[in-house]
Amino acid sequence: MHPQQKAAWFVLIVFAVTVVLYLVTVPAMSLFLGKPWTSMATPAMGIFGLCGLWGFARFFYSPSKNREPVMDERDQLLAARAWRTGMATFWLVFVFGCVGSWGFMRYVRGLDRISVPVELFPGMTLAGFIIATITQAIAVLHYYGWRGRNASGQ
Amino acid sequence: MPPANDNGLRNHIRRLRFEHGEMTQQELAERTGVTRQTIIALESAKYAPSLPLAFRIARVFHSTVEEVFEIE
Secondary structure, three states: HHHHHHHHHHHHHHHHHHHHHHHHHHHHHHHOOOOOOHOOOHHHHHHHHHHHHHHHHHHHHHOOOOOOOOOOOHHHHHHHHHHHHHHHHHHHHHHHHHHHHHHHHHHHOOOOOOOOOHHHHHHHHHHHHHHHHHHHHHOOOOOOOOOOOOOOOO | OOOOHHHEEEEEEHHHHHHHHHHHHHHHHHHHHOOOHHHHHOOOOOOOOOOHHHHHHHHOOOOHHHHEEEEE
């Protein structure tokens, strides 16, 4: 399995563990603090800081024992293609979040003169980046082949 | 007849490997500076090489690019 595939699986596994921990933390905090779980949903999102572990994915790119290059031209092509897919997704999420939040307040809540709360933007950026990274990992696995056999390049 | 990719490009890498002392994919990968996965993708026509890589492959087989790759 190519290091890029290993890194992609690592990203997906860390995210899956993070989501599970979040779903466990919300009721746990609710129980521990004696507050309704809906009010714990936002504070528990600090769990998504575990996504910072993605930074360790770089260690999969250590030089291999044989004389193969870590990233040859095809690997770079696939990485660039997956990155473009991820960034396109990020842009869609971010723009939808910006416009959607304004539209929600204007047309759903019926506010005439509104401004989107500034505290939404860091959250939208973080959510967009997480979604972009997940999309990139899925794209890498799709381009290489999910099981690492007979890897295709196009 | 080796398979062709979407652009009609096919290659004779697999045949040339066997004709040159039954060279393995790993050995060809090392001599051309790519991974074995790339050689596999090349032979199954799932990847079109860059010009420099095409020339390196041809040089390994002491052939020209046109003898290794052909287009429909």
